Amino acid sequence: MNGLLLVAGREIRTQVRSKAFVVGLVIMVLLVGAISFAPKVLGGPDSYKVGLVASERLPVWGDTKIEWKDYADEAGAQRAVLDGDVDAALVGGTRVLTDGAIDDQLGLLLQSAHREAQIGSSGVKITPLSMESVGADTRYQKTRSGIAVVLVIVLFMLIIGTPMMVAMGVVEEKGSRIVEILLTSVRPWQLLGGKILGLGAVGMINLVAILVAGLGGALASGLAVDFPPGMAGIVVGVCVWFVLGYVFFAALAAALGSLVSRQEEVGNVLTPMTMTMMASYGVAFYSVKEPTSLVATIVSYIPPFSSMVMPVRSAAAEVPLWQVLISAGLMVAGVVVVVLLAARIYERAVLRTGARVRLRDVVTSR
Amino acid sequence: MSSRRADIGVFWAAAVRDIIGHMLETEELRKTFGTGKVALDRVSFAVRPGEMFGFVGANGAGKTTTMRIVMGVLEADSGEVRWKGGPLGFAERRRFGYMPEERGLYQKMKVAEQIDYFGRLHGLSPAASKKATAELVERLGLTERTKDAVEALSLGNQQRVQLAVALVHDPDVLILDEPFSGLDPIAVDALAEALRERARGGVPVIFSSHQLDLVERLCDSVGIISAGRMVASGTVDELRGAEGRKLRVIVADPKPGWADGLSGELTVEGGREVLVTEEDDDQRVLRAAMSAGRVEHFGVERPTLTEIFKEAVA
Numbered sequence: 001m002n003g004l005l006l007v008a009g010r011e012i013r014t015q016v017r018s019k020a021f022v023v024g025l026v027i028m029v030l031l032v033g034a035i036s037f038a039p040k041v042l043g044g045p046d047s048y049k050v051g052l053v054a055s056e057r058l059p060v061w062g063d064t065k066i067e068w069k070d071y072a073d074e075a076g077a078q079r080a081v082l083d084g085d086v087d088a089a090l091v092g093g094t095r096v097l098t099d100g101a102i103d104d105q106l107g108l109l110l111q112s113a114h115r116e117a118q119i120g121s122s123g124v125k126i127t128p129l130s131m132e133s134v135g136a137d138t139r140y141q142k143t144r145s146g147i148a149v150v151l152v153i154v155l156f157m158l159i160i161g162t163p164m165m166v167a168m169g170v171v172e173e174k175g176s177r178i179v180e181i182l183l184t185s186v187r188p189w190q191l192l193g194g195k196i197l198g199l200g201a202v203g204m205i206n207l208v209a210i211l212v213a214g215l216g217g218a219l220a221s222g223l224a225v226d227f228p229p230g231m232a233g234i235v236v237g238v239c240v241w242f243v244l245g246y247v248f249f250a251a252l253a254a255a256l257g258s259l260v261s262r263q264e265e266v267g268n269v270l271t272p273m274t275m276t277m278m279a280s281y282g283v284a285f286y287s288v289k290e291p292t293s294l295v296a297t298i299v300s301y302i303p304p305f306s307s308m309v310m311p312v313r314s315a316a317a318e319v320p321l322w323q324v325l326i327s328a329g330l331m332v333a334g335v336v337v338v339v340l341l342a343a344r345i346y347e348r349a350v351l352r353t354g355a356r357v358r359l360r361d362v363v364t365s366r
Numbered sequence: 367m368s369s370r371r372a373d374i375g376v377f378w379a380a381a382v383r384d385i386i387g388h389m390l391e392t393e394e395l396r397k398t399f400g401t402g403k404v405a406l407d408r409v410s411f412a413v414r415p416g417e418m419f420g421f422v423g424a425n426g427a428g429k430t431t432t433m434r435i436v437m438g439v440l441e442a443d444s445g446e447v448r449w450k451g452g453p454l455g456f457a458e459r460r461r462f463g464y465m466p467e468e469r470g471l472y473q474k475m476k477v478a479e480q481i482d483y484f485g486r487l488h489g490l491s492p493a494a495s496k497k498a499t500a501e502l503v504e505r506l507g508l509t510e511r512t513k514d515a516v517e518a519l520s521l522g523n524q525q526r527v528q529l530a531v532a533l534v535h536d537p538d539v540l541i542l543d544e545p546f547s548g549l550d551p552i553a554v555d556a557l558a559e560a561l562r563e564r565a566r567g568g569v570p571v572i573f574s575s576h577q578l579d580l581v582e583r584l585c586d587s588v589g590i591i592s593a594g595r596m597v598a599s600g601t602v603d604e605l606r607g608a609e610g611r612k613l614r615v616i617v618a619d620p621k622p623g624w625a626d627g628l629s630g631e632l633t634v635e636g637g638r639e640v641l642v643t644e645e646d647d648d649q650r651v652l653r654a655a656m657s658a659g660r661v662e663h664f665g666v667e668r669p670t671l672t673e674i675f676k677e678a679v680a
C-alpha cells in the first residue's frame with residue numbers, strides 16, 4: 001500500500017508542478033466561468049424600458065420587469081425610442097411608439113396589462129390563471145440543457161485527457177527502462193494503481209475547480225436561481241461518474257500503453273480506446289438534445305458509454321434514481337473486469353521492451 | 367584439549383554458515399527466448415559476501431539476461447537463484463541494488479528528489495531516505511546539481527545519479543550491468559572505489575564489463591560466459607592455474623640448440639632467444655639457460671585476463 005501511495009504522490013507532485021497543468025486549469029476555469037455567465041449576457045432580456053408620455057404606469061406582473069421613464073412630450077419620447085434609450089414609449093395611455101416592430105413579448109405584456117388596467121378600473125377583479133404541468137417539469141429546460149452541454153465538454157476532456165496521461169506515463173517508464181528498477185522495489189499493481197490513483201486525483205482537482213468556477217459564475221451572474229432542483233445531486237453524480245469513467249479508461253490506457261515502448265506509438269495503440277470515447281461523446285452530445293430518446297436511454301446503461309451519457313442525461317432531464325443506480329452498478333462491474341484484465345496485460349507486457357507486444361501474446365501466454 | 371577442538375569445530379561451522387548465509391548463487395539457469403534463441407544454458411556461479419564478481423563475455427553472451435533473471439525482471443525457464451541459501455523472492459530483492467544495462471531515470475525529475483524517491487520505494491523512512499540521499503549526493507560530487515532535472519546533466523553525471531539510485535538503500539547485494547561503460551578514467555576510478563567500499567562492507571558485488579583489465583584489477587573472482595554457457599569461473603589465479611603455469615626465459619647470444627631438450631616455443635628477437643615453456647622443473651630450465659648464455663629474464667608467465675578470456679572463449 002505504501003508503494004502505491006508513494007507512486008501516486010510522485011504523479012501528483014509532477015503534474016501539479018508542470019506548466020501544462022496550471023495553464024490548462026486556468027483556461028478551463030475561465031472558460032466554464034464565462035459559459036456560466038453567458039446566458040445572462042446572450043439570452044433574451046427579461047426587463048424592458050418603457051417611456052411614458054401623459055400615461056399611467058401599467059400593472060405588469062410576472063417575472064418580467066419594466067423600468068418606466070417619464071418624458072415631457074411625444075417628441076422627446078420619440079427621440080428616446082430612436083436612440084434606443086427605451087424599448088417603447090406609451091403615449092396618452094393609448095398609443096405605443098417603437099423603432100420597427102415591437103418585441104413580441106413586450107407587445108403581449110403591454111396589451112394584457114393595458115386590458116387589465118381597463119377592466120380593473122371598471123371594478124372587475126381578475127385572478128391570474130394558475131399554471132400546472134401534468135407532464136415533465138420543463139421550467140428548467142434551458143438551464144438543464146446548458147449544464148448538460150458544459151458537462152459533456154468537461155467530462156469528455158477529462159475522461160479522455162487524463163487516461164492519455166496515464167498511457168504516456170506508462171510508456172515513459174517502459175521506454176526508459178526505469179520500470180526495471182521500479183519493479184524490483186514495487187509490485188506491478190502498486191506501480192499501475194499508484195499511477196491511476198495519482199493522475200485520477202489530478203483529474204479530480206481539475207473537475208472540482210471547474211465545477212466551483214461554473215457554480216461560482218452562476219451564483220455571481222444570478223443564473224443560479226434558474227438551477228433545477230437536485231443540483232447538488234447532479235454535481236455529486238458528475239464526480240462519481242468521472243471516477244468510474246476515468247478508472248475504466250485509465251486502466252485500458254495503461255494496458256494498451258504497456259504494449260509499446262515509444263511515445264510516438266501511443267496514439268496508434270490507443271486508437272480503439274479513443275474511438276470508444278468518441279462514440280460515447282457522440283451519444284452524450286445527442287442526449288443533451290434528446291435526453292429522453294430511446295437511444296440515449298439504452299446507451300446510458302452500457303459501460304463505458306454510460307459514464308458520459310448518464311450524467312449528461314440526468315442533467316438534461318430528470319432521471320429516476322433507480323435507473324442511475326442500475327447504470328452505475330453495471331459500470332462498476334465493467335470497471336472491475338477492465339481493471340483485472342488491464343493489470344494482467346500490464347504486468348506481462350511492461351517488461352517486454354523492443355517491438356510492440358501483441359495483445360494476443362500477453363493475454364494467452366501462461 | 368577436546369573442548370578446544372570442539373570450539374574450533376563450532377567456529378568453522380559458524381564461519382561456513384556465515385559465508386553460505388550471505389552468498390548469492392545461481393544454479394543451472396536456462397533461458398530460451400520466444401524466437402527460439404537459447405540465451406542461457408545451465409549458468410551457475412556463486413558470489414560470496416564481500417566478493418567482487420566480474421562477469422565477462424562477448425556481446426550477446428548472456429550477461430544481461432542472467433542479471434535480469436537474478437533481479438526478477440525476467441523469469442528463467444528452469445534453474446534457481448538463491449540468496450543466503452534459500453530462494454530469492456521479492457522482499458529480498460527489494461534490498462538489492464540494481465543498475466540495468468539501459469539506464470533509466472525520470473528525465474524531468476530533479477536529482478535529489480529522484481534519489482530520495484527510490485530510497486522511499488526501497489522501503490526507507492522519509493528521514494532515512496533524506497539522509498542517505500544527502501550523503502550520496504555529497505560523495506558522488508553532485509551537490510551543485512541536486513535541484514537540476516536529470517536531463518540537464520552530462521552523461522557522466524546521469525550515470526552517477528543512476529549509481530546513487532542503486533546505492534541509496536544501502537543494498538544487501540549489488541548487481542550492475544556494465545556500470546563502467548561510457549565513463550572517463552577518473553569516473554571509472556571513482557566508481558571502482560565506491561564499489562570496493564561496498565564490497566568491504568560485506569556486500570556481494572556483481573558487475574559485467576568488457577574492460578578486462580579493469581575486471582582483472584578490481585575483481586576477486588571472474589565468470590566468463592560465452593554463448594550462454596559459463597566457460598570458466600573462479601578467482602583470476604584459479605583461472606590462471608587452469609591455464610597451466612608457463613615459464614618465460616630470455617637469453618642473450620645463446621649457444622645454438624641450447625633448448626633442444628626442452629618443450630615449449632622458442633622465438634628469436636634480435637640477438638635474444640625467448641623460450642616460453644610449460645616444463646615442471648624450472649631449475650632445469652634455468653640451468654640450461656645459464657649454461658647457454660647471459661640470462662636476461664627468467665620468470666613465471668602470468669597470463670592476463672584478456673589471454674585467459676580469449677583462450678576460454680575460443
Ligand SMILES: Nc1ncnc2c1ncn2[C@@H]1O[C@H](COP(=O)(O)OP(=O)(O)O)[C@@H](O)[C@H]1O
Pocket residue numbers: 399400401403404405423424425426427428429430431432
Ligand atoms: N527479449 C529478447 N528476445 C529475444 N532474444 C533476446 C532478448 N534479450 C536478449 N536476447 C538474446 O539473448 C542473447 C543474450 O543477450 P544478452 O543477455 O543481452 O547478452 P549480453 O548482455 O551478454 O551482451 C543475445 O543473443 C540476445 O540477442
Ligand SMILES: [Mg+2]
Pocket residue numbers: 426429430431467
Ligand atoms: Mg548486455
